[in-house]
Amino acid sequence: MYAERNDRPGAIKPGSLAMAIAINAGVLSAVLLAAPEIIKIKPPVPIEIINIPIEPPPPPEPVQPRAKTDPAPQPKPILADPIIKIDRPVDVTFPGTTIIPTGPTGTSEGTGVIIDPPAPPPVLIEPSIDDRYRSSFQPAYPPAEQRAERSGFVVVRVLIGIDGRVSAVERVSATSDDFxxxxxxxxxxxxxxxxxxxxxxxxxxxxxxxVTFQIEEA
Incomplete structure (x- = not known):
C-alpha cells in the first residue's frame, strides 16, 4: 500500500526536497559572506580665486569757466516834466477865438471879444418812485415762506426805461429764491x-x- 502511494505521478520525493534546500542555503550564505563594494569619492577640486585689477576711472575734465555776459540794460526811469514856476499870469486863449485889442499896447483902453464860459453839463436827475403806484411795490408773500413763518429781504437792480417801467431786473442778494x-x-x-x-x-x-418781507404778528 505505501509503495504505491509514493510512486504516484506528481508526488514530491524526499531526496529532491533536501537537495533544493541545500542549494538555497548555499546561495544565501554566499550573498551574506560577500564583501561589500567600496565606492571611492574623489575630493572636490579647490576653486582658485583670482583678483582682476580694475583700472581707475579717468580724471574728470576741467570745467571751462563761463564767459561773463554783460547784464541786460535796465530801462531808464521816466522822469516827470519839471514844474515851471511862472511869476506872472498867463493869458489863455481858446482855440478858434481871437482877441482883438483896440487900444494902445500896454493900456486898458478899448474893447475886445468877450469869451463866454463853457456851458455846464446837463443836469442828471435820478429816477424816483411814482407815488400813484407806491402801494403796488410790495410783492405778494411766497406761500412756502409764509407757512414756514420766515422773514426775509431782497436787493435788486432794476433798469428803468424812459416810460417809467422796469425793463430788466438783476439779483444782488436775497434770503431765498422764492423771495x-x-x-x-x-x-x-x-x-x-x-x-x-x-x-x-x-x-x-x-x-x-x-424789499423786506416781514410776518405780521397777530
Whole structure:
C-alpha cells in the first residue's frame, strides 16, 4: 500500500526536497559572506580665486569757466516834466477865438471879444418812485415762506426805461429764491417810476431797490 502511494505521478520525493534546500542555503550564505563594494569619492577640486585689477576711472575734465555776459540794460526811469514856476499870469486863449485889442499896447483902453464860459453839463436827475403806484411795490408773500413763518429781504437792480417801467431786473442778494422770484415778477409787472432825466430829456437809468418781507404778528 505505501509503495504505491509514493510512486504516484506528481508526488514530491524526499531526496529532491533536501537537495533544493541545500542549494538555497548555499546561495544565501554566499550573498551574506560577500564583501561589500567600496565606492571611492574623489575630493572636490579647490576653486582658485583670482583678483582682476580694475583700472581707475579717468580724471574728470576741467570745467571751462563761463564767459561773463554783460547784464541786460535796465530801462531808464521816466522822469516827470519839471514844474515851471511862472511869476506872472498867463493869458489863455481858446482855440478858434481871437482877441482883438483896440487900444494902445500896454493900456486898458478899448474893447475886445468877450469869451463866454463853457456851458455846464446837463443836469442828471435820478429816477424816483411814482407815488400813484407806491402801494403796488410790495410783492405778494411766497406761500412756502409764509407757512414756514420766515422773514426775509431782497436787493435788486432794476433798469428803468424812459416810460417809467422796469425793463430788466438783476439779483444782488436775497434770503431765498422764492423771495427773489416774487419780487422780480412784481417789479416787471407793477412797479412804476418817474424816469431819470438828463437836461430835461428822459433817459434809461439803473436803480437799486430793497424789499423786506416781514410776518405780521397777530
Amino acid at each position: 427773489f422770484e416774487t419780487t422780480r415778477r412784481t417789479a416787471l409787472g407793477k412797479w412804476r417810476f418817474k424816469p431819470a432825466t438828463r437836461g430835461g430829456a428822459p433817459v434809461e437809468r439803473w436803480r437799486v431797490m430793497r
